[in-house]
Amino acid sequence: MQSRDRIRLKSALGAAAFGAALFAAGLAQAKTITVWCWDPNFNVAIMKEAGARYTKAHPDVTIEIVDFSKPDVEQKLQAGLASGVAEALPDIVLIEDYGAQKYLQSFPGSFAPLSGTVDYSGFAPYKVELMTLDGEVYGMPFDSGVTGLFYRKDYIEAAGYTAADMQNLTWDKFIEIGKAVEAKTGKKMLGYDTSDAGLTRIIMQSAGQWYFDKEGGLAIEGNAALKAALDVQKKIQEAGIYKPATGWNDWVAKFTSGDVAAVVTGVWITGTIKAQAEQSGKWGVAPIPTVDVPGAVAASNLGGSSWYVLASSDVKDEAIDLLDTVYAKDVDFYQTILQDRGAVGSLLAARTGAAYDTPDAFFGGEKIWQSFSKWLGEIPAVNYGIFTNEVDAAVAVQLPKLGKGESVDAAIEAIAAQAKVQVQ
């Protein structure tokens, strides 16, 4: 009896598997490329544009974009990869850069290397580095979080400084200007959330290091860049040149409302700043301030994401071809997504297009996209490792203590201790 049941179950499973196989074969003929990403107004819209460009030349291919929220995409990807159920995975998936190595290293063989097909020399080097594992490059670099120092010209001028003074700043000079701005205008220099490790990451990468060394090992103690990043933030807190912000929305409100004179963050904030039409002409953009660490530059990154092709995809070749044709070669595409969506891609040649060369009246006629594109090529490449979020949490615990007298060395020691426990 028992064995007969088992046979029956087996044949049912067999029939189901056969059905699934037929279903998959049907899909292969129609050549549908399924893409998972997460923001309807940003990467979803941009992938739609890319798909439209590609299917014009390849009418046999259709692109199906499925949007879930970012944590949801991650959860689904994790479930699909961990269960090994191939039909549960898309053909192309968008992954945030900080998490790329986690997926590449945890699920070896699950993503298709693109090194043979794509010419990576045209992309910002830091973008290529973060998706490289054992000599193979996976993924197609997408949006960049190249950073800049956005500042209110009117407040800076009232404090007795000019736009020229804002170039080639050190963080010490930045703090000095901040004090002058407060003395003259009563405004604070920055909105600053001590529970967010964003500024730590910006400064650390500008000095060419990360929480991890090139081999992926923890590099907290003896990390000059991290030390400099914490040092700057201790000084900012002690100088009191910031308005405390609680969470993202509050932080955004600090500069959209005109309460602070500067913002140091990724280029993707440009749209939010420009949304305040009444502030047109009052804003300028400069390179971020530098720290005194050998190799430190005035360029860094915050956030950003890239496209990856799943090795299990039955339309792998088409998926790779789509990414290569549009994202690696189509300069005009980058003009469209910059104009329509404010997206700064990672293809350096994009800056030769018309949209990148347009002066922006909101920023007093500056060609800000040319500047960002130039900084994009200068961002130091680091290894984002697989535990960035865990160490971030350890950093966020220590940041508020810096302003209350804790020494930078003590903070680093505490971060290292917490990180070691979480990373194991």
Add this chain to the structure above:
Amino acid sequence: MSPSRLATRAGIYAFLGLFAFLSVFPFLWMIVGMTNRTGDIILGRFTLGDAFLENARNFFEQADAPLVFWNSAKIAILGTIATLAVSSIAGYGFEIFRSPARERIYGVLLLTIMIPFAVLMIPLFVIMGKLGLINTHIAVILPTVASGFVVFYFRQATKAFPSELRDAARVDGLKEWQIFLYIYVPTMRSTYAAAFVIVFMTAWNNYLWPLIVLQTNDKKTITLAISSLASAYYPDYGVVMVGALVATLPTLFVFFIMQRQFVQGMLGSVK
């Protein structure tokens, strides 16, 4: 009323008022937020605005509202009916029929309530993959049908079901399934109503499992659609609030129609 009793009364009302406020506040915030633009919501504006129509239009443009609503409704209603059917029979059976192994099996069943779903997720996903059910609504419904909690609930309720009724039915020549269908189900109407409300709410709000098992836009439920609206880099909170309202209405509706039976069911069907 004496002053001390008055003070006690006042204290009770203050306490209840505080908790009533805490429960009602999110709804108020949702209603007010729905009529405001995102910028105002972030700044904490708590007065009715004039952006409701704009938000509603944007919501229906950005999310395929009729489709995701229909998907959610289908899953919730079919899932609830299937769960009540299967789990009530089980609860009835556990109480009525005696066997030496009964309590041990029942204990194991209760243990399943204590296993967090995240642990079951991947194995369940593999099973659904082998059955070829990934990206179907059946895959969303099936794992909820045999619910340890609902079996427990029905067994507890069945304890009040008089054995005389069953004996009388037997004498009259009814078969076991007829007793269940014609005697038990009508008698336990309000127990069913209460269970319906609980199971429907759980099914309607279910998030993690549909997220994992559903793959395409045309299968998505309303909770998934709202989640993707809410997590854009620059979410339009006014639109999200409209979505939240649309998603809340059915559970409110179900609760209010069944409110009387729900309370009765909680107190026990058989007097």
